[in-house]
Amino acid sequence: MKGVRLPQRRVEALLAEADVRPGGERDWDLQVHDQRLYARLLARGSLGLGESYMDGWWDARALDELLVRLLRAGLERRVHGIGEIRDVLLARLANPQSPRRSREVARRHYDLGNDLYAAMLGRRMVYSCGYWRQAADLDAAQEAKLDLVCRKLGLRPGMRVLDIGCGWGEALEYAARRYGIEGVGVTISAEQAGHARRLCAGLPVEIRLQDYRELDEPFDAVFSIGMFEHVGVRNYREYFEVVRRCLVARADAGPGLFLLHSIGGNASVRRTDPWIARYIFPNSMLPSAAQVTAACEGLFVIEDWHNFGADYDRTLQAWRDNIEAAWARLDARYDERFRRMWRFYLAGAMATFRCRRSQLWQIVLSPHGVPGGYLATR
Numbered sequence: 001m002k003g004v005r006l007p008q009r010r011v012e013a014l015l016a017e018a019d020v021r022p023g024g025e026r027d028w029d030l031q032v033h034d035q036r037l038y039a040r041l042l043a044r045g046s047l048g049l050g051e052s053y054m055d056g057w058w059d060a061r062a063l064d065e066l067l068v069r070l071l072r073a074g075l076e077r078r079v080h081g082i083g084e085i086r087d088v089l090l091a092r093l094a095n096p097q098s099p100r101r102s103r104e105v106a107r108r109h110y111d112l113g114n115d116l117y118a119a120m121l122g123r124r125m126v127y128s129c130g131y132w133r134q135a136a137d138l139d140a141a142q143e144a145k146l147d148l149v150c151r152k153l154g155l156r157p158g159m160r161v162l163d164i165g166c167g168w169g170e171a172l173e174y175a176a177r178r179y180g181i182e183g184v185g186v187t188i189s190a191e192q193a194g195h196a197r198r199l200c201a202g203l204p205v206e207i208r209l210q211d212y213r214e215l216d217e218p219f220d221a222v223f224s225i226g227m228f229e230h231v232g233v234r235n236y237r238e239y240f241e242v243v244r245r246c247l248v249a250r251a252d253a254g255p256g257l258f259l260l261h262s263i264g265g266n267a268s269v270r271r272t273d274p275w276i277a278r279y280i281f282p283n284s285m286l287p288s289a290a291q292v293t294a295a296c297e298g299l300f301v302i303e304d305w306h307n308f309g310a311d312y313d314r315t316l317q318a319w320r321d322n323i324e325a326a327w328a329r330l331d332a333r334y335d336e337r338f339r340r341m342w343r344f345y346l347a348g349a350m351a352t353f354r355c356r357r358s359q360l361w362q363i364v365l366s367p368h369g370v371p372g373g374y375l376a377t378r
Helices: 002-017 037-054 063-072 082-093 101-110 114-121 138-153 170-179 190-199 233-246 274-279 289-296 310-329 336-354
Strands: 160-164 182-187 205-209 221-225 257-265 301-307 358-366
Touching: 002 037, 037 274, 037 336, 063 336, 114 310, 138 170, 138 221, 138 257, 138 310, 138 358, 160 170, 170 182, 170 190, 170 205, 182 190, 190 205, 221 233, 233 289, 257 289, 274 336, 289 358, 310 336, 310 358, 336 358
Parallel strands: 160 182, 160 221, 182 205, 221 257
Antiparallel strands: 257 358, 301 358
């Protein structure tokens, strides 16, 4: 009996450091439904935390606030499962974002179903952080973000623009209608490509099912919104080389600017959280500022670096509200275990941004430097 209770005592002591009490009355307190939880957490770390929530072994009324407290206490650095050790070794020995492996995230995440994303993302199917500076709701924040991208790049009629990782086509559709550009969007998701082609029908926009590494043609401007998180540190340099060879500077079209919109981390890593890697974004990782600058050194001048990561917490809360209101009308394939997985994913993402563990960067780069200097847009 003493051996059975030892894991519980150890976990309760760790949780106390985060001001979390099993069975407590506060919204962020852990409600344990299965006593096997304690041993599972010690054996499998963050992977066990997420999996046990999916299995219904525990709950918390304010899941995001519980995860905030665990992160602020740094408990994920105190408990490591065997799977995390394996992931570290694989990240060092292999290239998880090779052309063959990179398509796994499309199959397992972006191709889940357009109905799911349409219900969650709002009127514009934009799966990245909104810009809430003057916005009162999600749709306004997403439109403000798209307009911010266009203004930072100085888009104007007749420019040929590339979108690397074009998602469901919203950014190119917006740029073509509002700024009169011609565009090419590439994605490795068949579901996204099909939707984007329908959305952009009748516009001078081409949507391709294509890996970014295959690109080699001229564009006046390039942007990439929420795709760099899938590139991987082994491929950062090649990614920037691809952009560099595609950008041209023309007297009538500007200096050839590239805007990178990406989540970023505060420290350099070579892998992602094991639960995220297994259930949400396989083969993903968040870049650090050091990794970004090293990868683009000698290729680009960094003209502007804009961090509005705090806006992502608000964006995620809006997505959570949308999807929670929609579950009843969605397809039965999104069963209860899937719903719990999705709730844990959104709550965990909120927690990382609320703790400022994760950032949201918009970085503007030019091949040779903007003559006279770049005027930053906010």
